[in-house]
Amino acid sequence: MLKMMIRTTTAATSSSSCYCWSSRGMNCLHSNFTFLVFVNNYFAFFHSQPSKPIKSTRTQLEQPKRDLPKITNVEDAFNVFDRMLQMRPLPSVVRFNKILGQVAKLKHYSAVISLYNQMGVSRIGHDVCTLTILINSYCHLNQMGFSLSVLGKFYKLGLEPNVFTFNTLINGFLVENRVAEAAGIFNKMIAGGNCQPDAVTYGTLVKGFCMKGNNSAAIQLLRKMEEGACKPELVVYSTIIDSLCKDTLVDDALNLFSEMMCKGIAPDVITYNSLIHGVCKLGEWKEAVRLLNEMVSKNIFPNVRTFSVLVDTICKEGMVLEAEGVVEMMIQRGIEPDMVTYCSLMDGYCSRGEMSKARKVFKLMLSKGLTIDVFNYNTLINGYCKSKMMDEAMKLLREMSRKGLVPNTVTYSTLVDGCCKVGKLGDAQQLFSEMQACGQLPDVQTYAILLDGLCKNRQLSTATQLFKEMEGKKLDVNIVIYTILIKGLCIAEKIESAKELFCSLSSRGLQPNVRTYNIMINGLCIGGRTSEAEKLLIEMEEKGCSPNGWTYNIIIRGFVNNNETVRAMELIQQMVEKGFSADASTTKLIIDLLCKDKVDPALLPLMQKENYELNLPRSKLNRSSDHPNKH
């Protein structure tokens, strides 16, 4: 969860600028067409393989020993359980464990606990497995306290917890982000001697480090495994490879991948899916094609998830029609798209503002009998919000409740953002209260959204109140929040207060990022304090925070508006040297100066280069803003 947050925050920061200064764009556009042609041909290729190993393994897996009726829902479980309680003699503990295990697999953890309690009433003994399932259920319900008291029960009953029990506990601590305690159990296992960690123990802990964003700790543990008796296997490698890919450290991931293969460990479709997703996110189409070819040459066949990644990637490149073609072909070739595939497609239409087509996909999902979940609703709601169709978005919120789906924090945050963006601050605040009344707690991002809305609409006192409320809860107030507040103060022309808050950041243990600097510089410029603005420009570079295209545009506009033309020209020179170009509004100012014969006309073409890329899809704009062109 934390890692998700870190990742989302990074993404949000990097998507700060919406202009595109990159000249990579045209090349990307060209080769992603090639990529698309490849994906299309790819189907014909891998499906002409004589055997279908994916299907054959699946049928093997679907033939378990049938000594129990198959349980597909909780009611069935309760019925079977009741019948078992009436049998004389009572069935063995193992039979009861099987029921509990199946209910746990259905993720009905509180049902497991109540069944366990019934077992106690009926005086059915329990063993190590029963208690392990119980611990696992408490873990998944985020009730580690109860899990630990069950562990106490082991010792009271003279039972010895086994490696499953410890693995379950380690995982429990990890899902609650308590990495230190998880590692503590691991260390005790090593020191204790009775129950040594196995591959699952290592795999779980490695995943925990990865979730915390600590790839190096994960790799350290991998190295430790290499020295010990329990050698690393595919799962551990795949976990780290996936984590590296998610952090866009694809080169590191590929290195680990080849290292793994050198040790004779064969990758599977999961390993390839992670890598393909990683390279696709970076727009490295050639590499994606290479990996797709490589996996097929090893008789590893792409599955629905592989194609979901491809569909999602093609959609994020703005080529939804082409993605639709891929989905069509999947169906023809017998790979049934799942709700993730359709959801990616729907999001593709949403991000282009083609809401009626998005709605069509939604209806298609319904007609195919796919279970529509909160995720799907959030995607569609987001689409309507971005298209400023708030009535439709709100209708969907009510519709999901009617269908028994529980709107979550993301649902409400999306809607709050939508309301703010159309200036309906009252509605936004009402939703903010409603979510809390429904037990959905606002997170840092929800606060950021509402604070931003209030600040942009000059409701500074309400914003301050909200900020205090946020500090009161133990939410991690990050630089994004302060940046929003500083911007709010600037909008309200309280530059002095903005600067005070800005200067207090280091004492709060926070470092301003490019956006924070840009906002502060802009505020100072508007206040006519250009020399202070320039001091900040120098300061940010000294502190290792490189200015971007926005920084230069902001400060150049400041100097021009302040009639400091000479200084403006020096900065234009600097901007061009660094490979950034002027945006529309700066260009207009410069042209005005040009008309007054104050600018060397030779500079003009440089300033306007590659503005033709402004129509690229959002995803590419975001990415390009991370790597401004430096040719």
Add this chain to the structure above:
DNA sequence: CTCTTGCATA
């Protein structure tokens, strides 16, 4: 009979 790994949303 019990534990771990891959895809999508603000």
